[in-house]
Amino acid sequence: MGVDLADLVKDVKRKLVLYEVKGKKVSIDGYNALYQFLAAIRQPDGTPLMDSLGRVTSHLSGLFYRTINILEEGIIPIYIFDGKPPEQKREEIERRRKLKEEAEKKLERARTEGRIEEIRKYSQAIIKLSNEMVEESKLLLQAMGIPTIQAPSEGEAEAAYLNSSGFTWASVSQDYDSILFGANRLIRNLTISGKRKLPNKDVYVEIEPEIIETENLLKKLGITREQLIDVAILIGTDYNPDGIKGIGPEKAYKIIKKYGKIEKAIEYGEIPKSLITFDINEIRKLFMNPQVIKPDRELELAEPDEEKIIKILVKDHNFSEDRVKNGIQRLTKAIKELKGLSRQKGLDQWF
Known part of the structure; x- marks a missing residue:
């Protein structure tokens, strides 16, 4: 969602x-x-x-x-x-x-x-x-x-x-x-x-x-990423789907723009504390410091394997062989051109 x-x-x-x-x-x-x-x-x-x-x-x-x-x-x-x-x-x-x-x-x-x-x-x-x-x-x-x-x-x-x-x-x-x-x-x-x-x-x-x-x-909104996350929390995220009843995007933005963070809005009575049924900091952390990994290899295009593609699409799932082969030709050409473009960019740094 x-x-x-x-x-x-x-x-x-x-x-x-x-x-x-x-x-x-x-x-x-x-x-x-x-x-x-x-x-x-x-x-x-x-x-x-x-x-x-x-x-x-x-x-x-x-x-x-x-x-x-x-x-x-x-x-x-x-x-x-x-x-x-x-x-x-x-x-x-x-x-x-x-x-x-x-x-x-x-x-x-x-x-x-x-x-x-x-x-x-x-x-x-x-x-x-x-x-x-x-x-x-x-x-x-x-x-x-x-x-x-x-x-x-x-x-x-x-x-x-x-x-x-x-x-x-x-x-x-x-x-x-x-x-x-x-x-x-x-x-x-x-x-x-x-x-x-x-x-x-x-x-x-x-x-x-x-x-x-x-x-x-x-810059347009005049807020930080963390404040935008607070706006999202008020609206409702995948981690608190219901958000706060009666608060849509515009109202949530105005609240955070005025108070800076959800806790301040609660402190000044803008948001009743009883409506907070989730851990605000926990949701912030999920967005600010999500679980991710650094790639352990180069993220580069490789040569297509025509035999494997045909097996998956044509033999296993009844795709049109002519259409798939035509697609493989387009795929091979596109990857070749992109690799050539990448090599050219690499050479350009020396001139």
């Missing part, structure tokens, strides 16, 4: 000119991207793509073809995958599980009554990403020559760390949590750009990549 900072970032976010990322690495929140593929790549009735055995393949299709598109734009993707979630996230995970159960019941009713739009809606709401799907996604990326990292905990925190530490130029996610985790730049819509249907409407809109630069955001 992530924290809802949309109202606070609207004046600083801008359209991303892909050329400014050319030749640069970006750290992509892998789970976030896979969920986007599962939600967006659907059949007309709302069900995901499947192979002959009924196994979902939307995530593999999105991962293969969208990653190739990203590479052809001259961008080097590094995919980061979640490890064990913090204990404080248990409530949010349980909430999501219950929502999926409710959506499954509504989906069955919609199917029985033939309500097409509701079938599409609830089919997306019950999206599940199994461990098997994640592991196969990693194998596909490795076969494609794309670097992957297994995070010790939150994938988005690791992606933000790679960015703030200079391993990547930006963090890529749909969630704004990357900013709270310390990313210097957050790119949204990179993995799902293109025409998308609005929920519950027969209307399509063009989704374009956008970028939010943390320094500009904090």
